[in-house]
Amino acid sequence: MNKNSSNIMALAPNTSNKRETVCIFGTGDFGRALGQKMIQSGYSVVYGSRSTQISNLIPKDAEVLGHAEAAQKAAIIIIAIQRQHYNFLTPLAEVLRGKVLVDISNNLKLNQYPESNAEYLAQLLPGSKVVKAFNTVSAWALQSGTLDASRQVFVCGDDVEAKQMVMNIVRALGLTPLDKGSLLAAQEIENYPLQLFPMWKFPIFLSLGLTAFFFFYCLALDVIYTYIYENNNFSFFIAITIPNRVFPVMALILLALVYLPGIFAAIIQLYRGTKYRRFPDWLDKWMLCRKQLGLIALAFATLHVVFTLVTPMRAFVSWRTSKGIISQALNNKTEPLNHTNAWLSDSYLALGILGYFLFVLLGITSLPSVSNNVNWREFRFVQSKLGYLALIFCTAHTLVYGGKWFLSPSAYKWYLPNIYILSLIVPCIVLVIKFVLIIPCVDKPLTQIRQGWERNPKYSE
Ligand code: NAP
Numbered sequence: 524m525n526k527n528s529s530n531i532m533a534l535a536p537n538t539s540n541k542r543e544t545v546c547i548f549g550t551g552d553f554g555r556a557l558g559q560k561m562i563q564s565g566y567s568v569v570y571g572s573r574s575t576q577i578s579n580l581i582p583k584d585a586e587v588l589g590h591a592e593a594a595q596k597a598a599i600i601i602i603a604i605q606r607q608h609y610n611f612l613t614p615l616a617e618v619l620r621g622k623v624l625v626d627i628s629n630n631l632k633l634n635q636y637p638e639s640n641a642e643y644l645a646q647l648l649p650g651s652k653v654v655k656a657f658n659t660v661s662a663w664a665l666q667s668g669t670l671d672a673s674r675q676v677f678v679c680g681d682d683v684e685a686k687q688m689v690m691n692i693v694r695a696l697g698l699t700p701l702d703k704g705s706l707l708a709a710q711e712i713e714n715y716p717l718q719l720f721p722m723w724k725f726p727i728f729l730s731l732g733l734t735a736f737f738f739f740y741c742l743a744l745d746v747i748y749t750y751i752y753e754n755n756n757f758s759f760f761i762a763i764t765i766p767n768r769v770f771p772v773m774a775l776i777l778l779a780l781v782y783l784p785g786i787f788a789a790i791i792q793l794y795r796g797t798k799y800r801r802f803p804d805w806l807d808k809w810m811l812c813r814k815q816l817g818l819i820a821l822a823f824a825t826l827h828v829v830f831t832l833v834t835p836m837r838a839f840v841s842w843r844t845s846k847g848i849i850s851q852a853l854n855n856k857t858e859p860l861n862h863t864n865a866w867l868s869d870s871y872l873a874l875g876i877l878g879y880f881l882f883v884l885l886g887i888t889s890l891p892s893v894s895n896n897v898n899w900r901e902f903r904f905v906q907s908k909l910g911y912l913a914l915i916f917c918t919a920h921t922l923v924y925g926g927k928w929f930l931s932p933s934a935y936k937w938y939l940p941n942i943y944i945l946s947l948i949v950p951c952i953v954l955v956i957k958f959v960l961i962i963p964c965v966d967k968p969l970t971q972i973r974q975g976w977e978r979n980p981k982y983s984e
Pocket of ligand 1: 549550551552602630657658659661663
């Protein structure tokens with residue numbers, strides 16, 4: 524196939540139903556699913572198998588031959604066989620010379636072998652052109668047609684023409700090829716389906732750890748302490764009250780942790796007087812998972828909103844309200860409206876609503892479909908400027924809500940501070956240092972450093 528014809532196919536994949544013959548080695552789950560999809564897309568499929576008996580599992584219209592015979596019928600051979608069996612291909616080296624071999628294999632563990640499966644195949648058969656593709660698509664997705672989640676097919680290989688031929692097949696099957704370059708990229712492509720939320724691990728473990736810590740902290744102070752010293756059984760606090768204390772605290776701390784690495788980075792750059800030295804590994808990793816931290820913080824903030832909205836439905840709240848009314852009636856005395864309290868409650872609600880609105884805006888703009896439609900400056904404006912504004916609103920929301928308790932001795936049960944005091948430590952540190960960093964005499968050298976200026980150029984060597 525010459526280059527021009529492949530380009531035409533790429534632009535108009537459905538102009539003809541007749542396509543070339545493709546050979547698939549292996550009649551296992553993936554070989555059968557891919558073969559079926561190829562036949563539907565107009566390809567002729569011939570299987571190379573250890574057994575030439577046609578079973579009813581093999582797609583109708585496909586031929587099944589011995590490996591050597593099948594390979595002779597096609598220019599492209601898809602190797603739908605596990606890597607550990609690749610040795611059987613060595614005696615077929617002559618038949619496979621000049622052919623395009625598509626390695627679709629995956630491993631069971633990350634970096635299981637010193638070289639990728641595709642590179643190993645290329646070493647076994649140096650006369651063939653090896654292309655890595657299709658390993659991120661599952662047999663089940665091909666069979667059931669639910670390809671929405673895995674529509675993208677990573678392709679890599681050293682022979683450009685061979686890679687184009689494979690990419691044309693990918694397009695003809697209704698998938699989107701993504702050229703990842705030479706065969707050196709195969710290891711990364713093979714590791715891809717084995718990763719389990721790589722960027723989410725640290726944020727998830729951190730959130731679980733902090734949530735557990737704050738939950739038991741509240742349990743000790745709000746339930747156990749009250750039971751021991753006041754003989755009140757508030758164990759039902761476990762369902763709504765304590766979670767609704769932990770959720771906002773987590774949202775606030777995680778939001779502050781999104782901005783803390785940026786603060787560290789600025790301090791390190793100012794100290795070093797250059798931006799041309801790598802940050803410590805821990806800081807690099809932390810910076811890379813800021814989006815995930817922010818999204819988990821948004822999830823906690825949303826839970827806080829929902830838990831707060833159900834508060835009036837709680838039996839405990841109705842009991843406490845009616846108790847207040849009855850006591851006023853019994854004493855024949857109406858409590859006057861406390862204007863300070865009215866101001867405080869309206870203010871913290873307004874700050875919370877504004878903070879949550881900005882929080883949601885940050886979450887929405889971090890979605891690829893939205894962030895792809897804004898330029899870098901717009902993205903930074905939302906994520907940095909509006910992000911800090913969200914942090915200010917949420918910190919102020921907590922301060923106004925919990926402020927009156929901070930000075931009260933009853934807030935210090937067992938000499939431990941109230942959970943809201945703890946939640947303010949990291950956000951306040953972030954906001955105070957940020958405030959120092961935007962003072963012109965600090966901001967100016969920092970901006971210069973970020974534009975490439977160096978205090979001592981020897982650092983850039
Ligand atoms: P499978 O169902 O076990 O099929 C493997 C096929 O390899 C067998 O049906 C057999 O075909 C052939 N084979 C087995 N032992 C062999 C040997 N000693 N010598 C020569 N051929 C041998 O496996 P699969 O799920 O189709 O996976 C095949 C490859 O696709 C693997 O490398 C896998 O990592 C990759 N993959 C699979 C999926 C998936 O969803 N299943 C997704 C992406 C990638 P014959 O009996 O016809 O010879």
